[in-house]
Amino acid sequence: TISNMKAVIANGPKDYKLIYDKPMPKIQDGQVLVKVVASGICSSDLKMYEGNEFYWGVDGRARRGIIPGHEFVGSVVDIDPSIARDQSISVGDIVVAEQFIPCRDQCWFCKNGMDYKCDKLIIYGEDVDGSMAEYMIYQKGSLVHKVPEDLSPTYAVLAEPVAFSVRAMDRAHLKTTDLIVISGCGTIGLGLVAAIETFYPDISMIVLDYFQFKLDLAKTISKKCTTFNLSDKTVSSIADIVRKMSGEQNGADVFFECAGTSESIKAGFEFLRKCGTFIHIGICKETYIDASWNIISAGKELTIIGCNLGRNAWPRAFEILKKCDLSSMITHRLPLEEYSNALDLISSRIKVVLDPTLPASKLLNESQSLLPIVNNNEKHLKIKDSVAFVTGSSRGIGRAIAIALAREGAKVIIHGTTHDSPSYLNEGTTMTTLAKHISTITNNTEITPVWGDLSTKEGVQSVLNHIKYPIDILICCAGGNIGSSGVNTASGGKPSHDTCLTISDSDTKSILNRNFWTTHLVCQSIVPQMIQNHRGHVIIIGSTSALLGREKGALYTVSKAAVHQYMRCLATQVQSSGREKGALYTVSKAAVHQYMRCLATQVQSSGIRVNCIAPGPTLTERYKRNIGTDQGVTGRPEHVANAVIQLLNMDFVHGQTIRVDGGEQTFTS
Ligand SMILES: [Zn+2]
Ligand SMILES: [Zn+2]
Structure with a gap:
């Protein structure tokens, strides 16, 4: 039998580690030992990791050295016979437990039917060991539920957040004529959409988020819900629409705050009609929120209701999981080794699940075949529907690449240094027109133009701010043998004294910036996200000129040699999770080697050797x-x-x- 197991240990804010020698727990009176098959991560896990004082402050809930994880599904390995008999659970059953354990009969709250606020409340992952481990104990007094046999164990991990959504729905005492707004499409928000769709099919829902894919998912759960993307529309313009939809009552009946931000809270006060109901579910980063408080009393006489956890709602959560297909809410399934990656992913994805039964993987190469993403369309990188960013695609090679990708059905983001880059060599007029042109000739409506200088960090950031989706394919094509006066010269930007010994400082810097520095900044901004997503392909456009010494265009070939070596280092880095040290040193040396070849070519007939x-x-x-x-x-x-x-x-x-x-x-x- 096994005596040690893998487990994530939370020693404090940002101080988590994976250990391999945590002693295997053994059952005592009233306990169940399970092998963890799924451990869900939610944004409260991220808040705990980041050090929110709710967890780590003076009266914080979390205990140092604890195994985190409060959403879990396990397969029974060992069980106290009395529990097995009373709850008819046997070894091998798939079971969940609610995330808290009440005292049941000792405190005032338990005696008065509010066991979810028990004075002696014990919470998994905070007071007692949770699920980021191979095995865990369901403590004595836990509220255990058997997972219905027709639900897959991984999918059942959604029961915890969905139960929470069901309870939020209960707290609102909805009427079938209500107009409701759900702010935030994380697991709880989407769970609410599913719960209301299941139990109040006639209610009109308005759903808000910043991420289009989350809103699209809300639409697949409830076809009739109305969605608004907060990156396209202001809160006040949405509020106008909500008021118009509501007619005479001039506002929504119920607002579900599931985002946990001050913007979302303020928006709720704006959306609600007089005497409306505000259900606050989110947990804000900030302890204190500025909002116009009098709106609750004199202003609108609102009913404010708090809601936490999913007591008395689990059987209905299972019902919803069977009725609605929420499986695409699980965007990632990762081995325990990737807990920190999983925590990073949670802010932009929906439900990330750690599965301790999965083997640890190297990033990219192996992981693609072995794991990780449950969502089927994300398993392999196909060009069709992938997001491709082609730098320097206003003209020439980059433009041809963009057109080819568009023909293959990719969502293509084309880029030029300025809006009128396509016009410089009479290949077109503006980036906007070029996008339309590519769209027409390839019959692909998803062509987005962006423009800006990629040779500074700020420039790269401002270009990336216009790109809404994660990038799957990065083609680094921006570059060329273009000196400091830009491309608009008689020679198309080629420097006039273009050898190692004659080129000017400003032309040298310009060429290194355009070819090497730009590649470096763009990769630095985009590749980390690809690593997190386990998805991506980077193609750097180099040059055969970088492989042989040349007299003319020497510095250009040096910058391309640097780019080739940069690609090798990047390839090494993303191959494994380890970091390849000294990458930029080797890039500068590759540039130096090529510099030597060019210099050698230039001085060949002079009797000098290099x-x-x-x-x-x-x-x-x-x-x-x-x-x-x-x-x-x-x-x-x-x-x-x-x-x-x-x-x-x-x-x-x-x-x-x-x-x-x-x-x-x-x-x-
Ligand atoms: Zn949670
Ligand atoms: Zn109690």
């Missing part, structure tokens, strides 16, 4: 200080010095890079 020596790891004092040990390095500074001497003595060797590394690398460059 070569490059590329040492492998060499044991210098600085190396020892950096690495802390010699790590078996056999290269010595003297080896390099000797190679320099030998090279100086060698006739007829020119434009070469010679490795001095004891044979560590034996392939050609």
Whole structure:
């Protein structure tokens, strides 16, 4: 039998770690031991991780050293026989437990039917170990439910949030004629849409969020709900529409606040009619919220109702899960090893589930085949419906790539440095017209133009602010042998004194910026998101000119050599979860090697020789200080010095890079 297990331990704010030697729990009186098959993550997990004082403040709920996780499904491994008998549960059954354990009969609240606010309330993942582990104990007194056999164990993890939504619905005492607004389409908000669709099919719902895919999902759960994207419309313009829809009563009957932001709370006060009902479910980051408080009394005489957890609602939650297909709410299923990635994902996705039975995976390559995303259309990267961002696609190669991607059915974001970039070489007029043109010739309506300078961080950010979807395909094409006067010159931007020894400083900087720096900034802004999403392909447009020495256009080929090496480093980094150190150093060295080849070409007939020596790891004092040990390095500074001497003595060797590394690398460059 196993004696240790994997578990995530919360030692404090932002201080979580995965350990492999947590002793396996054993059952005691009144307990059930389960193998965790799904552990849901919600935004309250993220708030706890980030250090919200509700959890870690003076009277905070969380205990240091606890295993987090309060939404879970487990398969029974061992059970106290009396519990097995009383609740007819046997080994192998799939069971859930409500996230809190009340004292049941000792405190005033339990005695008065409010056990969910029990004075001695114990909460999983805060007071007692939760579900981010291979096994967990359902404590004595837990409210355990068997998962109906026709629900898959992973899907059943939605019972916890959906039960919460059902209770919020109960608290509102809805009438079939009500007009309601749901603000925030996380799990609770979408669960509310499903609950109301199931139990009050005649009620009109208005649903708000910033993410279109969440609103689209609300639409699939309830076809008749009206959705508004808050990034397209202001709150007051939506409020106008809500008032018009409501007619004489001039506002919504009930507002469900599921976003937990001050904007959402203020919006609720604006949307509600006089004597309306405000149900507050969200947990705000801030402890204090500024809102116009008198609206509750003199203003509108509102009824304000708080709601937390899903007491007395689980059987109906299972009913909803059977009736509505909410499976696409589970956007990711990840192994325990990826708990921190899972926490990152929760703010932009819906339900992220940790499944401790999944094997740990390397990012990208392996994960695509083994895991992780439950949503079927996201399993493989297909060009069709993927979001492709092509930098430098106002003209030339980039434009041809954009057109080809559009033909394949991708959502293509085309980019130029300025709005009129397409006009510079008479290939078109503006980015907007180009988008329309591509749209027409490819019969693809999803072409979005963006423009801006990508050679500064702020520039990249302002371009990315116009892109609403996560990018799946990144084509780095912006670049070219274009000097500091830009592309609008007689030579199409080619610098006038274009060799290693004659090019101006400003042209050198411009070329390195356009080709290398831009590639670097764009990758830095987009690839981390791809890693999180387990989805993405980056293609960097390099140049064969970077592989051979050249006299003219030398600095351009140097910048392209840098880009090729940058691609290799990036490829190494995303291949595994580890970080490849020293990437930019190697990029600068790749540029230097190419610089040497160009210089060698330029001086070929002059009798001057130019070569490059590329040492492998060499044991210098600085190396020892950096690495802390010699790590078996056999290269010595003297080896390099000797190679320099030998090279100086060698006739007829020119434009070469010679490795001095004891044979560590034996392939050609
Ligand atoms: Zn939760
Ligand atoms: Zn109690």
